[in-house]
Amino acid sequence: QKEVEQDPGPLSVPEGAIVSLNCTYSNSAFQYFMWYRQYSRKGPELLMYTYSSGNKEDGRFTAQVDKSSKYISLFIRDSQPSDSATYLCAMMEYGNKLVFGAGTILRVKS
Amino acid sequence: DVKVTQSSRYLVKRTGEKVFLECVQDMDHENMFWYRQDPGLGLRLIYFSYDVKMKEKGDIPEGYSVSREKKERFSLILESASTNQTSMYLCASTQLGAGGAQETQYFGPGTRLLVL
Numbered sequence: 222q223k224e225v226e227q228d229p230g231p232l233s234v235p236e237g238a239i240v241s242l243n244c245t246y247s248n249s250a251f252q253y254f255m256w257y258r259q260y261s262r263k264g265p266e267l268l269m270y271t272y273s274s275g276n277k278e279d280g281r282f283t284a285q286v287d288k289s290s291k292y293i294s295l296f297i298r299d300s301q302p303s304d305s306a307t308y309l310c311a312m313m314e315y316g317n318k319l320v321f322g323a324g325t326i327l328r329v330k331s
Numbered sequence: 332d333v334k335v336t337q338s339s340r341y342l343v344k345r346t347g348e349k350v351f352l353e354c355v356q357d358m359d360h361e362n363m364f365w366y367r368q369d370p371g372l373g374l375r376l377i378y379f380s381y382d383v384k385m386k387e388k389g390d391i392p393e394g395y396s397v398s399r400e401k402k403e404r405f406s407l408i409l410e411s412a413s414t415n416q417t418s419m420y421l422c423a424s425t426q427l428g429a430g431g432a433q434e435t436q437y438f439g440p441g442t443r444l445l446v447l
Contacts, residue, residue: 225373255435264335264421265421266438318364321374324373
């Protein structure tokens with residue numbers, strides 16, 4: 222079983238929809254949770270960073286961490302065609318290396 | 332802005348060739364990483380380095396080696412390329428955050444390597 226599970230998609234939604242992207246994990250020692258966005262033929266770039274449980278909002282993006290359920294989510298409100306990309310969740314223990322999910326391909330249709 | 336550059340965007344090599352992938356970062360970061368990215372498998376860590384001349388094996392080091400002679404430069408070497416090393420290779424760097432936690436990783440654009 223992988224440490225981090227992420228549905229690869231693709232997920233296709235109409236413009237303006239609310240998107241929910243999710244990851245589950247098995248290592249209860251993970252404390253730092255991140256979402257990266259990767260456009261085609263580019264390297265990943267950090268989108269959201271959360272320490273421990275709770276919510277974090279940045280514009281149209283909200284990251285949510287539920288450590289009791291070992292589940293993290295990224296919500297995108299009012300999705301745009303420019304949001305079309307692969308979204309990678311990543312997490313780590315204190316002082317350890319990042320573990321990535323496989324990535325979810327998102328397609329927002331205009 | 333942090334900038335991580337990789338020497339090539341696309342490479343085509345033959346089986347058995349020695350391949351060098353170069354990565355340079357301009358933000359004086361201590362930590363540098365090499366990943367490969369394959370569909371359905373996500374990013375897998377090959378090697379990383381916490382300091383000049385230091386290296387640590389990641390999850391899939393077999394068939395690879397690395398070199399870090401200068402702080403800003405981290406090289407990945409495929410000693411004898413094989414077809415199963417066809418992949419997207421990504422370099423990343425990060426500075427130790429407060430308390431020593433490895434935080435944001437900044438990625439280069441990637442090198443698509445095809446081994447024939």
